[in-house]
Amino acid sequence: METNNNIDRLLAMLDHPERYSEQEIMDTVNHDDETREFYRSLTQAARARSSQRSLSQPVDVDKAWEQFEQTHLAVQKHGHLWQRVAAAVLGVLMMSGIAWATVYTVRHFTATDQSKQTTEKVATPSQTEADAVGPRLGVADTSTVENEAPVVFDNTPLEQMLNEIAAYYGMTVEFQNEDVRNLRFHFVWNKGDGLEKVLEDMSHFESVTIEQTDNRLIVQ
Amino acid sequence: MIHLARTLLHDDAEAQDVVQDVFARLLENEYQMTGNKTEAYLMSAVRNGCLNYIRKMQLRERFKHLYPLDEADDTRPIEEVLADLDRINAIVDDEIEEPQRTIFRL
Structure with a gap:
């Protein structure tokens, strides 16, 4: 119950x-x-x-497959579509990266070239300057060389010899004895030597006496 | 497959969904079916799909659709289960007279 x-x-x-x-x-x-x-x-x-x-109720297999395709295969196609979209996005990103890298590289090298050119431009004046200075330096070098390499006066008139030496040391030459102007001597001049040393060496010349007073070399 | 799903779910649309899901999973997993076990595999997949569908429903819904309420369902071979159902139908046809038969079928 x-x-x-x-x-x-x-x-x-x-x-x-x-x-x-x-x-x-x-x-x-x-x-x-x-x-x-x-x-x-x-x-x-x-x-x-x-x-x-x-x-x-017999099953319409064709219709069932059609529905299956519409639902599930469409989803798969959708999935493939997403994959394609993702691939496209990745491709675009990669191309952008390459383009950016190219632009960066080109800019970088252009900047480098410009800086090089600037450097060269900067260098050019200095070179010009150096060129301008060069001769002087060359002279200096030469003089240095000359300082080191003695000047040989061979059978040279005393007047010519003294004028050259006096000019070098910033002196003037005054001849009290006019007869000695054209006396020729053989003399080796070391520019590195001081004026006193040179005058001392020249004092060995017979019949010539050279005195130094202020800025003048007086030949007696 | 559709027949089995319809039998278990009493719902044509849901039955079709379950069968389509079986094929969809086969596509996703790129499962290669070989030999003569294909039919048994597909039928088992449909039954499991239907039982999963029922299991996910709330108990009240299961009761409403006259689905089994306990988790442990009939584990006999599918052919055997369908044969049982055929026998029930035969008994109904033989033993129950009209109008009760029509009422039963409704």
């Missing part, structure tokens, strides 16, 4: 399952073995009915 009441309750629940909690449904179904078996029979009967109805 209680089982029948429970089964009635179960059938009422099937009409309006939303009115009952899940716990109430489970309690009713599992109330006793008979009710549980009754529910299982209901599920089997429902399946049997579905099976019979299914057999009476």
